[in-house]
Amino acid sequence: MSRLPLWLSLLALSLLATTGGCERDEAIFITRTYPAELLPQGVSSESATASVEKALTQNGFILSEGSTRNYAAKLEVRRDSPTMGADHWTMRVVLVPRDGGYEAAVPMEGVGEAPADEAVPTAAQLDQAALGAARELQEERKLIRKPKEAIATALQSESRRLRDFAIRLAGARRMKELTPFLCERLNVEPEGDLVLRIVGALVQIGDPRAVSPLVDLTKRKHPLFINQIVFAVAQIGGQEAEAYLDTLAQGHPSDQVRQAAKEALQELLSKKSATAKSKR
Numbered sequence: 359m360s361r362l363p364l365w366l367s368l369l370a371l372s373l374l375a376t377t378g379g380c381e382r383d384e385a386i387f388i389t390r391t392y393p394a395e396l397l398p399q400g401v402s403s404e405s406a407t408a409s410v411e412k413a414l415t416q417n418g419f420i421l422s423e424g425s426t427r428n429y430a431a432k433l434e435v436r437r438d439s440p441t442m443g444a445d446h447w448t449m450r451v452v453l454v455p456r457d458g459g460y461e462a463a464v465p466m467e468g469v470g471e472a473p474a475d476e477a478v479p480t481a482a483q484l485d486q487a488a489l490g491a492a493r494e495l496q497e498e499r500k501l502i503r504k505p506k507e508a509i510a511t512a513l514q515s516e517s518r519r520l521r522d523f524a525i526r527l528a529g530a531r532r533m534k535e536l537t538p539f540l541c542e543r544l545n546v547e548p549e550g551d552l553v554l555r556i557v558g559a560l561v562q563i564g565d566p567r568a569v570s571p572l573v574d575l576t577k578r579k580h581p582l583f584i585n586q587i588v589f590a591v592a593q594i595g596g597q598e599a600e601a602y603l604d605t606l607a608q609g610h611p612s613d614q615v616r617q618a619a620k621e622a623l624q625e626l627l628s629k630k631s632a633t634a635k636s637k638r
Contacts, residue, residue, distance in 0.1 A: 384502040387424035389456060394434035398447075400478030406435055409484040410451055413470075413492035429453040429466075433491075434526055435448065436485070437474050444476035449487035453495060461548030464526045467519055468494030498523045510539040522552055537563060541571035557590050566596035573602050584610075586620040592622035600626060 359393055391411055393403040410433050411421055432452045439445045449470045455463040470490020472483035479487075501512055512524035513536075525543075527537045540556050542562075545552050553575075560568040569591055576584045590605065591599045603626065606619035 360505060362528045362622065383426065384454065384499050385420060386418075386499050387420050387422055387425060387428045388431050388453070389423045389428050391431040391433065394432075397435055398437055398479070401435055404483060405481060406449075406488075407470075409481070409488040410491070410614070411451070412485065413488035414451075414495070417492040417496040419492070419495070420442050428456040430456050432580045433488075434442070435479070435487070438471075438482070447474045447479045447483055447631050449484070450492050451488070451491040451495060463524065464530050466495050466498045466523060468492060468498070469519065470494070494519055501527065506533055506535050510532070510536055513539055518549060521547075521549075524553060525552065525555045529562035532563050536561055537565040537567050541568055544571055544575055553561050554586065557587065561590050561593045564594055566594060566598065569594055569596060569598045569602065581612040581615045584612075584615050588615070588618045588622045592626040595626055 382578050388411070391407045393406050396405060397403065403598065413422060432454060432591065434449050434450045436450075438448050449472075451468050453466040453471075468491035470487040471490070472479065472486040472490075474483075494517065497517070499507060500628060501520070504512075511522050511526050513528075515521050515524070516518070524542070528540060531610060537560065539616055540560055544553060547556065557572065557575075560572065566580055567578060572587050572591055572594075575588050581588075583611075584606075585632065586604065591602060601622065603619045603623040605622055607616055
């Protein structure tokens with residue numbers, strides 16, 4: 359993969375830092391691109407990689423290595439045949455952090471599509487799909503430097519992937535200010551896996567205000583789902599969490615839930631005791 363000269367990388371960083379008013383864009387360095395081991399017949403690793411790298415460059419990513427914010431790009435191409443509508447080629451690109459210690463080291467994901475009117479995608483179709491994926495990644499990259507209000511707005515985006523990224527960003531930054539927005543999203547998020555993602559973000563944040571909304575979420579839910587919330591509540595902790603777990607352990611009709619609540623409560627009390635001893 360080609361590398362930009364050092365002076366050109368620095369120039370790009372300077373331009374990024376001086377645009378967009380008081381908020382600067384985030385420089386993300388792509389150090390390497392890894393194609394999937396299995397690609398559709400007729401699609402070479404070289405052609406798929408070239409399309410992705412061109413699209414990433416067009417959307418503000420830097421094909422080089424920086425002092426921080428280094429990511430590896432992982433791509434896959436597949437042919438999707440929906441029950442309704444025409445077949446299409448789907449390009450999925452995931453950017454995975456290669457080094458830690460910097461703000462919001464959160465994987466990013468973009469997906470693009472192109473018509474699948476032939477057995478093998480053309481170069482133009484690969485470019486089209488890669489460009490769609492890169493544009494989604496660009497929206498995620500821009501969100502990294504936005505204030506909490508923008509992240510709260512992104513939680514309601516029509517884009518599933520942008521909502522997902524905003525949720526993970528809030529959790530990684532432990533943004534307590536976004537606890538109410540995440541709790542509100544628990545009740546309206548249509549994607550079940552993103553509901554669980556919100557639960558995980560609330561655990562990362564550790565704000566006791568999340569306990570009551572999480573408890574409400576368990577109403578009329580299957581015991582397996584309740585058990586996940588039980589351990590999430592235990593990790594957040596607090597008096598309300600203790601009371602909830604004790605109530606479940608004593609009186610929930612499901613043996614499975616009662617046992618999970620007992621274990622979670624014991625874990626919470628042990629952690630509480632250890633914290634108290636460390637402060638003496």
